[in-house]
């Protein structure tokens with residue numbers, strides 16, 4: 480696992496097949512095409528050492544197929560480490576469907592996608608991601624058992640977002656404990672960027688804790704709704720990345736910590752739900768360390784959702800889900816301390832724990 484994840488434009492320069500598919504040791508990549516329904520999907524199976532590759536399906540109108548390939552590979556790799564660091568017996572996988580979820584998603588397309596998932600005999604298990612609803616997973620369930628995130632009425636664990644938000648909250652509190660010596664967030668100024676499913680639930684936890692919550696979103700209507708519901712403040716500045724706050728919680732898009740933004744942050748802590756927050760894992764992880772910004776690794780603290788779907792597979796109840804999610808606090812604290820001891824970025828420290836768990840299992844087989 481020594482190869483950096485490539486950017487889409489770099490991907491184009493690599494060798495056309497294994498030069499790409501093998502990058503960062505992907506086990507299998509499946510291209511799914513169906514003319515009748517218009518389905519064009521890619522399933523990335525990064526690693527199955529710890530268990531079946533589980534990860535959601537994203538439907539997105541990618542600008543190019545390169546972007547779709549790059550996205551699925553980045554995301555499936557992330558799932559491997561997320562499950563490994565969380566202690567789940569799951570591998571990492573992800574799927575993308577190329578197209579507009581609002582206009583091109585049909586039950587026929589979802590069923591056809593489900594048939595492709597089924598053809599992998601359980602090596603890949605799908606779930607919801609951007610552009611997908613619980614109802615879509617119910618449709619996939621009609622043709623394959625290898626799907627999670629189905630309706631509670633059909634035996635599923637239901638909406639994962641509140642659990643994800645709780646895990647992020649736990650990770651944020653652990654980061655505060657590490658940085659300030661206390662995990663009490665009362666009075667801390669926390670900027671939540673993206674107040675969607677996870678962001679709103681995080682705002683709820685923070686408000687109850689007595690934090691000063693500042694919100695930012697591209698959806699103006701949502702901003703006023705959440706402001707009124709939680710007595711939050713809408714961010715009024717010109718540059719959200721230069722906001723004068725204590726904690727930045729990215730809960731919208733990935734890669735918001737990049738060459739353009741990283742020098743502008745004034746925060747003590749970054750802890751949020753978005754996947755792949757660091758545009759360049761290794762480099763930006765180190766820059767945050769140099770700037771004395773405590774970064775709670777995304778794939779560690781946003782694992783509540785995967786814990787929720789794992790519970791669905793294992794038949795766990797809500798109590799076990801909450802306990803496992805609460806444990807994100809302890810793991811985060813351990814990883815922040817180990818990064819300090821080993822003088823590495825917190826991202827690297829979390830990755831090491833995940834990679835070690837996979838290596839141990841591989842060696843014990």
Ligand SMILES: NC(=O)c1ccc[n+]([C@@H]2O[C@H](COP(=O)([O-])OP(=O)(O)OC[C@H]3O[C@@H](n4cnc5c(N)ncnc54)[C@H](O)[C@@H]3O)[C@@H](O)[C@H]2O)c1
Pocket residue numbers: 639640641643672673674675676677678695696697698701730731732733752753754781782784785
């Ligand atoms: N839902 C989960 O359980 C879960 C689990 C793990 C990771 N995540 C990640 O967390 C993030 C949020 O997930 P979600 O389910 O809440 O998504 P969501 O679509 O419900 O919410 C995203 C919010 O971000 C806003 N947004 C989009 N672009 C923005 C921008 N440039 N600036 C500010 N706001 C912007 C949207 O308007 C929306 O309100 C995503 O990156 C997702 O991949 C979610």
